[in-house]
Amino acid sequence: MRAVPSHATLTDVAREARVGTTTVSRVINGGERVSPATLERVQKVIQRLGYQPNHAARILKGESTRTLGLIVPSVADSFFSTCAEAAQKVSRLHHFLLIVTSSNNHGPTELENLNVLIQHRVDGVLIAPAVSHNKELVEVLKRTAIPVVSFDRPIYNSSVPSVVSNNYKGAWEATRHLLSHGYKRIICFGFKGEDSLYTIKERIRGYRQAIKEAKLTAEVDMSISDCESAELAVRTHLQGPNPPDAIFALKNLATIYTCEALQKMDIPVPATIALIGFDDFELASTLNPSITVVKQQIEQIGEVATTLLFEQVKARKKSGVRGSQNERNSETTRLETELILRNSCGCGRR
Template identity: 30%
Template sequence: MASNSHPARRPTVTDVARAAGVSVATAGRVLGGYGKVGEEMRVTVQEAADRLGYSPNVVARSMRSGNTHSIGFVGADISNPFFATAMRGICDVAREEGYEAILMNSDDRLETERNAVRVLLDKQIEGIVVAPTSVTDVEHLKRAQEQGVPVVLLDRHIPMLDTDSVGIDNEAAAREAVEHLLELGHRRIGLLASVDPEESPELVSPPGSRKLIVHGVARPSIERIRGYISALGGYRIPPRRRDLRYSPIGDIAQAHQQAFALLGQRPRPTAVFAADNVTTQGLFTAARAHGLSVPGDLSIVGFDDLDWTTLVEPAVTVVAQDPLAAGRQAAQRLFLRIKGDTDPAEQIVLATRLIVRGSTGPVSPSAAGMPATD
């Protein structure tokens, strides 16, 4: 038998006024937070609103006031601890400003990111922090700016976009990590990196040179590969293509598979730099699967100081960055723009540090004696 029941109607200001025994105008002033109302009357109206389960129509209110007191964050992969922690920083700042943050996950897919930005704009948000999937296709971000919505970039800098960005010097951070291994005597050093399959790095040798140059868009992974090659170049060591392995962004299974293949080579590297937290995890598990002693058989340097890197034995040497500070800085820049700051766009570069732990050590005599081949 068909039911005659209907979904409960959302309580209105009129309903609250009737329940409180006051005029609609008085209820509107209390619930809208404007005008003068006595404390006793304010309490009466608020109690009535609570009893009825009244909540304001944010969209309607935003049309009247011109703002929603909300910002958006489009993260590349919120399951990644870096973006999860950065999100916490953004939400903390938003709360301090009396705003709410709406989270969207792009899954590092451009079309998903475009849709996320469209949804946020439809919700009348006042600003967006985004970790862009592409550093070349940014028309959707430009459109947001053209609509008067400020945009701040997290973890990426896009020269063609006139906006603030917060990130690190990826090339310098990677160079310091690999130089640490070189100073320990390692000369055959592998690299693992997560890359976008559609924007994979291209290693080319200039005519008449054994050097390799990395071609690719300025994503963090590409910049870290450049840092790796730069460090080797400082010791006059030509990188070998066979020692550079890539896996799709965020794919831990592929990261493990690529690491396992790298460590199965003969000769294998005596040390490996993993250029992000996903490949760091894949590398550590692959070393265990091969039965390698760390750092006796293999030295490991990873990226991001995650909890697990200090809970394993040995603890992992890592390049540490501060995603909480990055999120806070990005949100703070965004609120400056929301409040009307018109200063030129700023590229904020946060410091990193190399934390040396037990996973790196001098190259062992047996490993150093292995013949090197391309």
């Protein structure tokens, strides 16, 4: 017995089965051009040894790794974990493995993750970029032979196609809806440090546009980070000289913390202040009042992005050419959002 048995190799199998390595290789890869008797004998040995081909050796021979990489800010965020699940579903259909990494919305970590994925020679990368303007990322992407698709956020000045929600329109519609209820002082609540996120900027842009069309004054508060900060923000604004009569929360957690704060402070919604949030969430319809939200097609974002990526992967494999020919794929797919009317905006109860 050897000291470190480690894994059985193809050569081990060949020796035990008394055949050449070529034959074993054929057996593993479908058994073409192998006699039934040999096939069976080799398969028995494979079974007995618990042989699993060494993926690394295959890659070295230029085989596809049949692996996709995914880079998201956080897998604990329900938006991204839903995308990841969708990406995994599509990957499995293609018999691909998905490597999930998280960047914490931190540029350097993201770049590091990308390099690790490149070292693993993944066949393609899905990325929700931490920063949409990122020269270094664009440089690495330009140099790599690997197809990339971004989702939730685009990558500017790159040839990378992206799949995003129509954040601008969704926010515009939500704000318009609040205006239609007669609210005049609508304030925007966002997360601390997320001013520069593409999605947030787009939503603010939509909000501002609607406010502008109504000839009212826009106000954005990006100080939310937890329930306490939401409470502080609400209190501050309500006690100010020109208190708001409605809140537009820019993302799921901002909405949730705002709900918790309003509830804790016993502020009647929508009587004293109305609320619409971007992103639907579990229990939004069960809260009292139920919360009106802008719903994104999250699964579809993950699904469409992954499907798009596979198209590129397959195309590349076929043509054997890389780089320049995907320049023309630099398109943005925009998925529409849906305004789900519940009670927090002032719409009547069923």
